[in-house]
Amino acid sequence: MKQYGFCFDAENCIGCHTCHVACKDVNDLEVGDNFRTVRTFMTGSGYTPRMYHISMACNHCAEPACMPKCSLDALYKDELGLVQVDEDKCNGCGDCAPVCPYNAIIIADGLAQKCDGCTALLEQGEEAACVASCPQRVLAFAPIDELKSTYSTLNLTADAAPLPASTQTQPNLVMRVKDCMNDTDFDEIII
Numbered sequence: 464m465k466q467y468g469f470c471f472d473a474e475n476c477i478g479c480h481t482c483h484v485a486c487k488d489v490n491d492l493e494v495g496d497n498f499r500t501v502r503t504f505m506t507g508s509g510y511t512p513r514m515y516h517i518s519m520a521c522n523h524c525a526e527p528a529c530m531p532k533c534s535l536d537a538l539y540k541d542e543l544g545l546v547q548v549d550e551d552k553c554n555g556c557g558d559c560a561p562v563c564p565y566n567a568i569i570i571a572d573g574l575a576q577k578c579d580g581c582t583a584l585l586e587q588g589e590e591a592a593c594v595a596s597c598p599q600r601v602l603a604f605a606p607i608d609e610l611k612s613t614y615s616t617l618n619l620t621a622d623a624a625p626l627p628a629s630t631q632t633q634p635n636l637v638m639r640v641k642d643c644m645n646d647t648d649f650d651e652i653i654i
Contacts, residue, residue, distance in 0.1 A: 466544030467580055468607035468635025470614055471518055476601045478503050478516035485596035496569050498578040499593050503654050504625055506646040513643035521567035521578040522634030529559040529568060545580040564627035607635045624649055
């Protein structure tokens with residue numbers, strides 16, 4: 464089985480939220496509902512402030528925290544390794560949402576909903592909406608082993624100070640991070 468995942472280049476992300484908006488558009492999400500978010504953080508002080516952005520969606524984890532919480536087996540991994548919701552089984556109880564360390568699951572219209580990797584677009588040979596829309600080309604979505612190989616010179620990691628430890632769920636995410644993203648003294652800011 465292939466395992467798809469995301470690659471995110473924080474070094475070149477400008478925090479424009481285009482990926483966020485494209486995701487909302489392709490999934491026809493209501494105001495306040497998001498499958499992908501862009502968060503902005505500040506570190507440093509005085510004359511040495513640093514700012515960075517993190518674009519985040521479901522990381523289709525190798526050990527998803529959400530799946531064991533679903534008593535109806537409505538969450539499953541598909542042939543691409545993507546965590547999906549079986550809408551015929553889901554009753555919208557919401558037990559899965561609070562255990563996701565990436566806040567990737569929403570409950571809307573009586574169902575658990577989340578990033579599905581734009582499966583319908585992939586089946587048509589297109590890129591995921593967030594990837595295709597990014598003006599800086601800081602997102603990629605492909606088999607995780609291919610991403611690790613393609614971007615091997617970028618010192619990739621799945622860890623940054625604002626995120627949960629990657630050992631928790633083994634996210635299928637690799638990031639090129641800025642040095643300041645490891646600073647545990649950070650503030651989240653709204654832009």
